[in-house]
Amino acid sequence: MLSRLNALLPKRFRNTDIPIPVVRLAGTISAASGFRPNLNLAGVAQALEKAFKIKDAPAVALLVNSPGGAPVQSRLIYERIRSLAAEKDKQVLVFVEDVAASGGYMIALAGDEIFADATSVVGSIGVVAAGFGFVDLIEKIGVERRVYTAGENKVILDPFQPKKQEDVDHLTTLQEDIHEVFIDMVKERRGDLLREDSEIFSGLFWTGSKARDLGLVDGLGDLRSILKAKFGEDAKPKLIASERGFPFRKGAIGVDRPYISASDILSSLEDRASWARYGL
Numbered sequence: 001m002l003s004r005l006n007a008l009l010p011k012r013f014r015n016t017d018i019p020i021p022v023v024r025l026a027g028t029i030s031a032a033s034g035f036r037p038n039l040n041l042a043g044v045a046q047a048l049e050k051a052f053k054i055k056d057a058p059a060v061a062l063l064v065n066s067p068g069g070a071p072v073q074s075r076l077i078y079e080r081i082r083s084l085a086a087e088k089d090k091q092v093l094v095f096v097e098d099v100a101a102s103g104g105y106m107i108a109l110a111g112d113e114i115f116a117d118a119t120s121v122v123g124s125i126g127v128v129a130a131g132f133g134f135v136d137l138i139e140k141i142g143v144e145r146r147v148y149t150a151g152e153n154k155v156i157l158d159p160f161q162p163k164k165q166e167d168v169d170h171l172t173t174l175q176e177d178i179h180e181v182f183i184d185m186v187k188e189r190r191g192d193l194l195r196e197d198s199e200i201f202s203g204l205f206w207t208g209s210k211a212r213d214l215g216l217v218d219g220l221g222d223l224r225s226i227l228k229a230k231f232g233e234d235a236k237p238k239l240i241a242s243e244r245g246f247p248f249r250k251g252a253i254g255v256d257r258p259y260i261s262a263s264d265i266l267s268s269l270e271d272r273a274s275w276a277r278y279g280l
Contacts, residue, residue: 029104048084092110108122
């Protein structure tokens with residue numbers, strides 16, 4: 001309705017702006033919510049819905065900045081973006097900021113075109129699982145651990161028991177299955193753009209410039225410049241954000257302050273380690 005009314009106005013009074021909704025997809029990908037905001041479908045679904053509903057927009061731009069994380073949440077976000085793009089008939093343009101690695105790159109694959117900065121970090125097409133073993137620790141501190149199960153494999157990969165090769169083999173099989181899904185997604189979305197290179201799916205990561213040479217991204221550049229090149233000087237990026245809640249508790253002097261638990265601190269350290277892997 002507004003666009004029809006705009007056409008009836010004299011040219012000098014018309015609004016010629018071309019709105020381009022922008023959704024930021026940033027953070028470590030995880031279903032859990034703690035002190036640090038994580039990237040997951042629940043957190044971005046609202047913003048994505050809003051962005052794709054803007055009728056006059058020829059495209060939706062996504063700013064991706066993630067070192068990766070949970071593969072399920074990565075795929076859920078990817079699938080929601082592609083579903084909305086098909087439903088609303090919108091082009092999707094992805095712009096990598098600092099990093100789009102592992103699950104972050106999986107999300108970036110939702111773009112019809114992917115752009116990065118020359119110094120962005122892109123890739124890490126692989127699957128990783130990490131943990132700690134505390135077998136000797138509990139014995140040294142005099143702790144006896146008691147676990148009761150029904151099912152011989154309920155405590156598979158228990159960090160308080162000695163490592164078993166059959167457990168490791170089972171985990172490796174799971175990782176390989178997930179890796180194959182990831183590889184198929186890359187091949188489906190990037191197609192003939194990919195350069196034949198045995199290291200593309202090895203888990204390595206590269207700068208944006210090298211990623212362009214490998215076919216993992218389409219070009220180099222920033223959001224505003226590319227939007228103006230594609231849609232003209234009237235292209236106007238518009239940031240779309242989800243409404244976010246936050247856990248609070250009353251402080252001693254009656255002032256609301258964030259509640260931070262021990263698990264929040266551990267999650268923050270894990271999050272920091274994820275970014276540090278890429279030198280960030």
